[in-house]
Amino acid sequence: MWRFSRSSGPGGQHVNTSDSQVELRFDLGRTEALPSVWKERALERLASRLVDGVVTVRASEHRSQWRNRETAAVRLASLLAEATAPPPKPRRPTRIPRGINERRLREKKQRSEVKRGRTGRGWT
Numbered sequence: 422m423w424r425f426s427r428s429s430g431p432g433g434q435h436v437n438t439s440d441s442q443v444e445l446r447f448d449l450g451r452t453e454a455l456p457s458v459w460k461e462r463a464l465e466r467l468a469s470r471l472v473d474g475v476v477t478v479r480a481s482e483h484r485s486q487w488r489n490r491e492t493a494a495v496r497l498a499s500l501l502a503e504a505t506a507p508p509p510k511p512r513r514p515t516r517i518p519r520g521i522n523e524r525r526l527r528e529k530k531q532r533s534e535v536k537r538g539r540t541g542r543g544w545t
Contacts, residue, residue, distance in 0.1 A: 422446045422447075422448075422496050423443065423444070423445055423446075423490070424443070424444040424445075424446065425441075425442065425443060425444070425486060426440055426442045426444070427439070427440055427442060427523070428441045428442040428481040432511035434529065435453035437456040439486070440486065441483070441484060441485060441486045441489055442479065442480070442488050442534050443479070443481070443486060443489040443492075443493045444478070444479045444488065445477070445478045445479075445480075445490075445493040445494065445496075445497055446476070446477050447473050447475065447497055447501075448474060448476075449463055449464060449467065449471065449475065449476050450464065450471075450473070450474020450476065451475055455501075455505065455516070456463075460471060462504065462505055462532050463474075463501060463504040465504050466503075466504040467500070467504050470476040475515070476497070478493050478496045478497045478500065478502065479493065480492040480496065
């Protein structure tokens with residue numbers, strides 16, 4: 422459902438008469454447009470943004486109502502796409518290859534030998 426109102430901010434004589442701010446409301450709780458799995462996922466992820474199952478997107482960046490309508494529609498679409506996206510695959514823990522670990526320990530030992538060789542012992 423679209424709602425239009427006057428945008429805040431500076432403007433000229435035109436700003437007092439034009440309703441350029443756009444508010445787009447989508448009833449996520451009652452919609453039949455989304456599959457039930459997507460709907461549940463969206464309701465769960467957007468719970469903090471919902472008021473009685475309705476998500477609201479507002480746009481007032483542009484001076485034209487038409488451009489604000491497009492912006493609000495794009496915002497709602499991206500919000501729903503993000504909310505209905507499947508959860509990421511769980512990370513499979515991987516083991517560090519033995520060769521890498523052995524090389525690291527070998528390099529550490531070489532470095533400690535270099536540093537031990539710098540001490541003044543045996544120089545007299």
